[in-house]
Amino acid sequence: MKKLKTDNYKGTRDFYPRDVFVQKYIFDIWSKTVESFGFEEYHASVLENSEIYRAKNSDEIVNNQTYTFTDRGDREVTLRPEMTPTLARMIAAKKRELSFPLRYYSIPNCFRYERPQRGRMREFWQFNVDILNVKNDKFYDIEILKVINKILLNFKAKPTDFTIYINSRNLLNAVYKNYFDFNENEAKTYQSLLDKKDKISKDEFKKEYEKITDRDYVDIDKMDIKEVKKELGYINDIIAECKKDNIEVKFNQDIVRGFDYYTGIVFEVYDNDPENNRALFGGGRYENLIDMFETVKDNVSISGIGFGIGDVPMINFLESRNLIPEYKNNVDILIGIISDDKKVIDYADDLAKKLRDDGKNICVNYDNRKYNDYINMAEKNNIKNVIVVGEKELEEKKYEVKEV
Secondary structure: OOOOOOOOOOOOOOOOHHHHHHHHHHHHHHHHHHHOOOOEEOOOOOEEEOHHHHHHOOHHHHHHHOEEEEOOOOOEEEEOOOOHHHHHHHHHHHOOOOOOOEEEEEOOEEEOOOOOEOOEOOEEEEEEEEEEOOOOOHHHHHHHHHHHHHHHHHOOOOHHHEEEEEEEHHHHHHHHHHHHOOOHHHHHHHHHHHHOHHHOOHHHHHHHHHHHOOOOOOOHHHOOOHHHHHHHHHHHHHHHHHHHOOOOEEEOOOOOOOOOOEEEEEEEEEEOOHHHOOEEEEEEEEOOOOOOOOOOOOOOOOOEEEEEEEHHHHHHHHHOOOOOOOOOOOOOEEEEEOOOOHHHHHHHHHHHHHHHHOOOOEEEEOOOOOHHHHHHHHHHOOOOEEEEEOHHHHHHOOOOEEEO
């Protein structure tokens, strides 16, 4: 018989108990933090009809960057690469029954067919947080930034470990119209250039910039243009309100985000570690979340603001600062039996039952090993307490809890 390799599928990870411990720790902090702001959790299947992504993206993205296949019913199905289209479908299906605004979050398993690299895998979990159907109100924008700040602080990160940068699509549109006089295509080309500014050299950026525009590169906050000043004022108000809560938010005119559906403020959270000085995650305000669904016949518009955090960059951020807690086995006590006598085994089983009834997690080992073998086993598995049961313990109906 052919021997199989033990390698996992490229771009995916195996989760041993220590890995699950880390994942559960991160998910728990995420969930508890947003729930303290009134957010509720939702779920959906990892399988979606492919048309939901074709309507939102190009065919090229669906064909080349997703796991898409035809099922036995001749339906085209995709393993979800992101959660937003699914959320849109769910909201469209129940829009008349839901009470807005909604504060929703989810931690879905997602799949994207792309080249694995640091901070990016083919299979990943992404924490999605959204406030839905809220008017363009700065206080909802501020709340999202408060949530982000609180999440990172709850991981025991210092305020100096990260920076929240903010910009606005409305501000950029005012600049494109009043300073550059861009048409829509020119604006999109320029936005794409800004989005990759940190990934190319200054000379490359300058060369590309000069191809797109014949204007000098000017800081937005120095532009003496009425519409620009108005939008910049909105951002400065957000920054000032956040500062009252000791949350530092900085304006960065080069933050645009890669998604076309952002319509208001956009933001990115940067890791300040010199070894990993990159965007951890980001998000922004959007409109027309559900307009691609047939249930929308009455011009109902769903807007919102939200963000997504991948589990891999989150782990990298925490590991670089030693912020992941020491692994703790969920077993409270290991009971090791040093006898083949059925009465001893029954006594150990009865003891385990009583301890479980008291809320303890008990692991019983029936291998009839030596006392020190059980101590070594507990140490290797990070189990803190051991009870060894033999004829003596059965006879005296007493046992000792050994702390390892």
